[in-house]
Amino acid sequence: MKKNAFYAQSGGVTSVINATAAALILESKKHKSKIDKVYAGKNGILGALNEELIDTSKESISAIKSLRSRPGGVFGSCRVKLKSLKENKKEYERLVEVFKAHNIGYFFYNGGNDSADTAFKVSQISKKLGYPINCIAIPKTVDNDLAVTDCCPGFGSAAKYIATSTLEASLDVASMSETSTKVFILEVMGRHAGWMAASSALARKDKNDPPHIILMPEVVFNQRKFLTKIKDTVKKYGYCVIVASEGVKNTKGKFLAESNTKDAFGHTQLGGVAPYLSSLINKKLKLKNHWAVSDYLQRSARHVASKTDLLHAEAVGIYAVRYAVKGMNGVMPVIVRNKKKNYSWKIEPAPLSKIANVEKKIPKSFITKDGFNINSKAINYLRPLIIGEVFPEFEEGIPKLSNLKLLLVPKRLKKWSA
Amino acid sequence: MKKNAFYAQSGGVTSVINATAAALILESKKHKSKIDKVYAGKNGILGALNEELIDTSKESISAIKSLRSRPGGVFGSCRVKLKSLKENKKEYERLVEVFKAHNIGYFFYNGGNDSADTAFKVSQISKKLGYPINCIAIPKTVDNDLAVTDCCPGFGSAAKYIATSTLEASLDVASMSETSTKVFILEVMGRHAGWMAASSALARKDKNDPPHIILMPEVVFNQRKFLTKIKDTVKKYGYCVIVASEGVKNTKGKFLAESNTKDAFGHTQLGGVAPYLSSLINKKLKLKNHWAVSDYLQRSARHVASKTDLLHAEAVGIYAVRYAVKGMNGVMPVIVRNKKKNYSWKIEPAPLSKIANVEKKIPKSFITKDGFNINSKAINYLRPLIIGEVFPEFEEGIPKLSNLKLLLVPKRLKKWSA
Numbered sequence: 041m042k043k044n045a046f047y048a049q050s051g052g053v054t055s056v057i058n059a060t061a062a063a064l065i066l067e068s069k070k071h072k073s074k075i076d077k078v079y080a081g082k083n084g085i086l087g088a089l090n091e092e093l094i095d096t097s098k099e100s101i102s103a104i105k106s107l108r109s110r111p112g113g114v115f116g117s118c119r120v121k122l123k124s125l126k127e128n129k130k131e132y133e134r135l136v137e138v139f140k141a142h143n144i145g146y147f148f149y150n151g152g153n154d155s156a157d158t159a160f161k162v163s164q165i166s167k168k169l170g171y172p173i174n175c176i177a178i179p180k181t182v183d184n185d186l187a188v189t190d191c192c193p194g195f196g197s198a199a200k201y202i203a204t205s206t207l208e209a210s211l212d213v214a215s216m217s218e219t220s221t222k223v224f225i226l227e228v229m230g231r232h233a234g235w236m237a238a239s240s241a242l243a244r245k246d247k248n249d250p251p252h253i254i255l256m257p258e259v260v261f262n263q264r265k266f267l268t269k270i271k272d273t274v275k276k277y278g279y280c281v282i283v284a285s286e287g288v289k290n291t292k293g294k295f296l297a298e299s300n301t302k303d304a305f306g307h308t309q310l311g312g313v314a315p316y317l318s319s320l321i322n323k324k325l326k327l328k329n330h331w332a333v334s335d336y337l338q339r340s341a342r343h344v345a346s347k348t349d350l351l352h353a354e355a356v357g358i359y360a361v362r363y364a365v366k367g368m369n370g371v372m373p374v375i376v377r378n379k380k381k382n383y384s385w386k387i388e389p390a391p392l393s394k395i396a397n398v399e400k401k402i403p404k405s406f407i408t409k410d411g412f413n414i415n416s417k418a419i420n421y422l423r424p425l426i427i428g429e430v431f432p433e434f435e436e437g438i439p440k441l442s443n444l445k446l447l448l449v450p451k452r453l454k455k456w457s458a
Numbered sequence: 459m460k461k462n463a464f465y466a467q468s469g470g471v472t473s474v475i476n477a478t479a480a481a482l483i484l485e486s487k488k489h490k491s492k493i494d495k496v497y498a499g500k501n502g503i504l505g506a507l508n509e510e511l512i513d514t515s516k517e518s519i520s521a522i523k524s525l526r527s528r529p530g531g532v533f534g535s536c537r538v539k540l541k542s543l544k545e546n547k548k549e550y551e552r553l554v555e556v557f558k559a560h561n562i563g564y565f566f567y568n569g570g571n572d573s574a575d576t577a578f579k580v581s582q583i584s585k586k587l588g589y590p591i592n593c594i595a596i597p598k599t600v601d602n603d604l605a606v607t608d609c610c611p612g613f614g615s616a617a618k619y620i621a622t623s624t625l626e627a628s629l630d631v632a633s634m635s636e637t638s639t640k641v642f643i644l645e646v647m648g649r650h651a652g653w654m655a656a657s658s659a660l661a662r663k664d665k666n667d668p669p670h671i672i673l674m675p676e677v678v679f680n681q682r683k684f685l686t687k688i689k690d691t692v693k694k695y696g697y698c699v700i701v702a703s704e705g706v707k708n709t710k711g712k713f714l715a716e717s718n719t720k721d722a723f724g725h726t727q728l729g730g731v732a733p734y735l736s737s738l739i740n741k742k743l744k745l746k747n748h749w750a751v752s753d754y755l756q757r758s759a760r761h762v763a764s765k766t767d768l769l770h771a772e773a774v775g776i777y778a779v780r781y782a783v784k785g786m787n788g789v790m791p792v793i794v795r796n797k798k799k800n801y802s803w804k805i806e807p808a809p810l811s812k813i814a815n816v817e818k819k820i821p822k823s824f825i826t827k828d829g830f831n832i833n834s835k836a837i838n839y840l841r842p843l844i845i846g847e848v849f850p851e852f853e854e855g856i857p858k859l860s861n862l863k864l865l866l867v868p869k870r871l872k873k874w875s876a
Contacts, residue, residue, distance in 0.1 A: 053633045055626070083636040112629030118637040203856050208473070208758040211530030211859075212714035215471045218501040219536040224754060243856060312733060316749075332753035333551040333732075336642060343762055346855065426855035437764065438621050438661060441629075 043145025045364070046088060047096075048081035049180075050151030050158075053113040054194025055342035056353035057180050060150055061114065062107035063357030064178070074365040075146065079449060085115035085149070085158065088138050089131065089456050093449040106442035108350070109432035111342035114444060123155045125165050134456055136169045141452045146174045146364045150357075152181040152192075156372060157396035162384050164368035168201060176360045176394055180353075184235035187398035188390040189374035193356055194339065196349025196425035197366060199239030201341040202228055202283070203426060205334065207243035210250035210281045213330070215270040217279035223270060223321055223329035226251075227314035230285040233401045234258050236338070238414045239422055240283035250281035252412075255313075257287035258402045259411035261296055269412055274327060284313045302337050310432060343439055347428025351383070358385040383424035396403040460492060461563025464506060466499035467598075468569030468576070469500045471531040472612025473760035474771035475598050478568055479532065480525035481775030482596070483514050492783040493564065497867060501534035503567070503576065505550065506556050507874050511867040524860035526768070527850035529760035531538040532862060539572045541581055552874055553580060556586045559870045563684075564592045564782045570599035570610075570773075571736070575814035581788035582775060594778045594812055595790040597770075600757040602653035605816035606680035607792035611774055612757065614767025614843035618656030619759040619843055620646055621750065625661035628668035631748070640687060641739055641747035644669075645732035646756060648703040651819045652676050654756070656832045658701035659839055668699035671832075673731075675705035676820045677829035679714060685742050687830055692745060702731045761857055765846025770803070777805040788868070801842035 047064060061080070068075045073250055080094040081087025087094070094115055096104065107114055111427050122131055139147070147166075149159040156177040163175035179186050184195035206226060213224040230236045234256025241254060252273045255261065273280040288296050297313045315333035321329050359373035371389040378384045406418035414422075432439045465482060479498070496511040499505025505512070512533055514522065525532055540549055557565070566583075567577040574830035597604050610763035618696055618827045620819040624644060648654040652674025653842045659672060670691040673679065691698040706714050709854040715730035732749035733812040739747050743849035770793050777791035798800045832840075 049633070053630055087634065110629065111626045112631075113633035115633075116636055117633045119634070120637055136646050141594050200855055204761050205759070207856055207859075208529045208760060209754040211528065212471055212754045212758040213530075215467070215531035215533075215535045216537070218504065218534055219538055226755075242854075244459075245854075315730060315733060331589055331751065332755050333749065333751045334755070335748050335750035336627040336630045337623050337644075337750050337752070337755075340630040341623070342626060343622050423855065428855070429849070429852050431847070431849055436552070436660075436845050437664075437841065437846070438625055441663070 041350040044143050044210035045078045045146035045148060046081065046093070046139065046144045047148040048084045048087060048116055048150065049113040049117040049121060050084045050149060050155040051117060052182065052339060054180055054182050055197045055340050055345050056194055056350050057150060058107040058110045058112070058114050058120060059350055059353040060178060060180065060193060062104050063354035064148060065104050067358045067361040071361060073364045075361070079142065079144065082210050082448065084118035085120055085122070087115070088135050088186050089449045091138050091453050091456065093142060094446050098445050098447045103442050105442050108437065109342060110441060112338040122158045122161060125161065131458070132162070132165045133169065136166055136171045137453060139173055142449065144173070148176050148178055148360050148364070150178040150180050152183065152186060153397050153399060156186070156345070156392050160370055160392035160396045161391065165288045174364045174367065174369045176364050176368065177395070178356050178360045179372055182236065183230060183233055183399065185233040185399045187395050188398050190377040191352070191375055191386065193222045193349060193353035195235060196346035196352065197341065198236055198338050199242065199422065200346040200426035201338050201344050202236055202239050202334070203242035204344055206240040206251050206281065207281055207353055208331065210243065213279050213281060218329060221279070221330045222274050222316070222327040223280045223282065224283045225284060225314045225317050225329060225331040227286060227312060227331065227333040231287040232257055232399055234285045235277040235402060237283050237285035238402055239426070239444065240419060241414050241419060242422055242426055248457050249341055251283045252277070252280050253282040254413055255282065255284040255288045256402060256407070257285050257289060259407060261288050261290050261412055263320070264412070265410070270321065270325060270327070282317065284317060286313055288313055330457050342432055345430055346426045347430045348425055350430050355387050358423050363389050460494050462494050462561050463496045463564035464499060464511070464557065464562045465496055466502045466505060466568065466574040467531040467533055467567040468502045468567060469535060469537060470600065470757060471535050472600050473529040473763050474612055474768050475568060475613045476525035476528045476530070476532050477613060477771040478596060478775035480522050480596065481772035482566060482779055483522050485776040489779060489783045490610040491838055493779070497560065497562065498864065500531040502536035503538055503540070504536050505533070506553050506865055507554050507871045509871050511560060512864050513867045516863050516865045519863050521860050526659050527760060527857065528859060529758040530721045537815055540576045540579060543579065544660055549876070550583045551581070551587065553662060554584055555871060557591055558589050560867065562591070564594070566594050566596055566778050566782070567597040568598050570601065571604060571815050571817060572812070573730065574604070574810050577815045578788055578810035579772040581810065581869065590786045592782045592785065594782050594786065595794065595813070596774050597790055601648060601651055601653065601818065603651040603817045605818050607790070607814050608795040608803065609770070609843055611767060612769035613653060614764035615759065616756050616769065617660065617840065618764040618844035619756050619762050620657050620752070621660035622762055624669055624699065624701055627750065629699050631699060638746060639748045640692050640698070640745045641698045643698065643700045643702060643732045643749040644748065645702050645704060645737050645749065645751040648675060649705040650675055650817055652703045653820060655701050655703035655843070656820055656836060659832050659837060660840055660844055669701045669717045670695070671699045671700040673700065673702040673706045674709065674820060674825070674829055675703050675707060677825060679706050679708050681738070683828070686744060687807055688739065688745070688824040702735060704731055706731055762849055763848055764841055764844045767849045768848050773805050781807050
């Protein structure tokens, strides 16, 4: 009953998704009677459709271990969501065909909501197609928006990056504010959920410390209140630090970043919440301001990853294998927070039906009344997730990377076309 | 002959300027026969004009030592440039009046070109006004554009941040490029000199590694060549990483991203090359792209500071004191690279007349023929500056900060108004 396993990375990558991959591959080696080889999809699920399977058994153990400190998705990820069986039966038939051809009995899908949905569908459909597969979805997303799990691997490290950057940039602005920049805006990711923006609050030691304003997609943007709050903050502290989620919307339900504004030269202001807010502050308050957009930097900043997050990322990889070899199907290893004073956690299986396509936003009970901040309940939830440092090894002044062979398994089937 | 010293931070701060301050304060304590107390200007030179002198002798040694890992300017910095004696004699008279009132015989000015100019003027004028002061300018600037010195404290750490971030973000883009983002743009600081953009090349281990295109202010932007280079790069590698200096100009000598605001020195405030290029790529190449603007994050990222840079920052603080107590005036301790195979360096005094208002750009001999890259000569110059890690202590998941008292010396003079 020895079968191969297929592992794929899906959607936006994180600074610790490769740590999940490494943990999964190494754990698989402990279950030799059930799992033969682990094949990784080249560019995620596309690797299965295109029969481009990377044979991880060809990599040295040290190369696999080095993935623990390599950000990005080493096997390639993709933004492709499988349609329903009705809409595109061919795709599922192809997946099963490839799995059959390569004796694959385990499917590990490492991603977010969409990936949980895909894994759920494959878990149901493979049986119908006469080739049952053990499908396990593994959580990963900097957005922290998966249901059931207490938090999502990848988020804690992004949160630590954001808290650290907010702290550092705030010290910079504070030093300059007397004669120069009064307002600093940091734009972070989070299209629908404001977890990343909220994590900037972890930069505070005292409740009056920056950031002074946090804009989350869960709260409709109120321009008047926002400008008043800036004015009051600058008056009180001499400067104002704002952390804004890319997904903040106005009263009409439109993303601020999509609103068309023009600068002093009549040029249309280009994309981004931060430049939008900067322009607004210039126009309405005439306060000198600076802005930063961290974009991919925040989700790939392995150099300042959270140890707690890294341990979560490894644990879900390990438990995915354990669940699979136990014969579980259509589940996700989720992180469960123990109800004790000091933070501790464990991994448990949760059914994908409860996770697929559900989005977990910041609850209202975490947000302050004025909508510009999070409360101590939220801080208590967030703080443990950024605790601990796991600096990568540096070489020649930059993080050290090991080379992987990334050898493809010889193809056995005809070329696929969708 | 025991005198007090005045120390001020000037212009944009760095992640290691406080390390210079700490080294200077601690070194002063070794010269008790010459230096009594070190007063730090609250908000730079404004502290002298306003007679707001922070008494650093009131701080504990451990608080002073903690500055080694605190980014920003702990005493406050400012963007104020003194005019010439002709234009504003009153300002200089006030400085000398404050220095006299507080028995200040040493003036340490920690900044860039403008600050070297101010220190130079004060060194000349104080004599004329009958109260000679030992003026020492101390180098500091992430721009790395000071003359004479081999490099500038602050730059190496910004360079390490940029190289690390470019490496990490490139791994992210590479994983996603098959189905998503093809082009990533990172905007970095550097108004007239492209040292920071150039340092992104340190992310490479192999010459074909990202970044694929570096835009420096030293090279006039050629839109046609730029777009062709992107197309070719995406064809060859599947994605393209661009690092652009904020100060890139077009053929008409205009900044690609001009803003309508000017700072206190009359410099145009920049920001927005990345969104400009993004829009261009959308329009002309229709390639999905992402962009980041690191702004203050790059110059305050103490969490990933360069050890070499930190040692430079401390050394110039120490030598400033040594030069002052030797009676030197109108000099700057500069970093001199020894002409040996393995990197080593020493500190030497250089006359401010050779440094004030001179800007050191990237020499043509460092830039590749196509203008989009730097060569091995440049890499050999840059690499040693980012070597070594000095991670700060973390507490509760974020860099640990110590509290300082920042007590002001009682005023002895009437209020100043310019």
